[in-house]
Amino acid sequence: MSILTETFTLSSGHRIPKIGFGTWQIPEGTEAYDAVTEALRVGYRHIDSALAYGNEKSVGRAIRDSGVPRDEVYITTKLPAEIKDAAGAREAFETSSSNLDLGPVDLWLIHAPWPWQDMGSDHRAGNIEVWKVFEEMHAAGRVRSVGVSNFDVDDLESLASGTELTPHANQIRWFIGNTQPETTAYCHAHDILVEGYSPLATGKLLDDDRLADIAEKYGKSVAQLSIRYLLEKDVLPLPKSVTPQRIAANAQLDFALHADDVAALDELSNSVD
Structure with missing residues (x-):
């Protein structure tokens, strides 16, 4: 079975392909359209976008x-990080839904717990307010699963204190050298998929x-090794490229890492910047 056909099962009961194609920083228009077209052509079945990316229409x-x-x-999309009120969340969802024109959204995420221009600021009340809109959209069937992005343990616990539905996923920055162990462990313990x-x-x-030395043992590239490492940790990788060769290569992950190599990469996670 190809990794492109394998899935994780979210706590919502829906299955999500184990590897996604990221579209961050791919401009609206021909570039985004061609990149997604190529990703689908080579077998990706999970596309990650966001209203803030500006490329949902393509x-x-x-x-x-x-x-x-x-x-x-x-298909995943995201509520812009600066929107922290119910009316804004509803309006943004309608915009994303219209842009994508694909019917129900498979996964809708709060893009960040704070506006990007004010990282670390306290928006706990606003996150609870918009999450209740997420719960509404989920109950109405307009969104199949709901989640968050860039939330740490404190953010997740704060959200849980004022809402009913636990996020189905948390999309965070995750790579060798930045594995966010506390947040990852919390999510795994609470059945929240880490992307x-x-x-x-x-x-x-x-x-x-x-x-490179480890990748060579498998006849793989550093990119393929690095992406495969996420899967070994039950983290869903979202590689992004606009180059057809790399789009295809990033999904050629049908190999498993030996336990000693996983341990070596775990150690490197303490030293890679």
């Missing part, structure tokens, strides 16, 4: 034009000779 059009049945494609964005540390891992 992502939706590429999925509709692909010929792949809608129920075989998993890892920037699994290659936006390219910073690719020139690490220590990773």
Whole structure:
């Protein structure tokens, strides 16, 4: 079985493909359309977007034009980080839904617990307010699963204190050297799937000779090793590229790491910047 056809099962009961195609920093228009088209062509069935990325229209059009049945494609989008009120959340969802034009959204995330321009600021009340809109959309069937992004343990516990539905997923920055062990352990303990964005540390891992030595043992690239490491940790990787060759290569993960190599990468996680 190809990794592209394997799934995790969310606590919502829905299955999510084990590897997703990220579209962060891929501009609206031809570039986003072509990248998503190529990803679907080589077998990806999980596409990750966000209202803040500005590319939902091209992502939706590429999925509709692909010929792949809608129920075989998993689509994620996100509520902009600065929106912390119910009215704003409802309006943003309608915008995303219209942009994508794909029917129900498979996974809707709060993009961050605070606005990007004010990272670390306290928006606990606002997150609870918008999460209640997420619960409404989930109950209405307009969103199949709901989650958060960039939330740490304190953020998750604060959200739980004022809401009923536990997030089904938490999408965080996760790569060798930045494995967020406390948040990851909390999520696993509470049946919250961890999704890892920037699994290659936006390219910073690719020139690490220590990773190259391990990758060579498997006849794989550093990129493939790094992405596979997430799967070994039950973290869903979201690699991103606009280059057809790399789009395909990033999904060629049908190999398993030996336990001693996983342990070596665990140790590197303490030293890779």
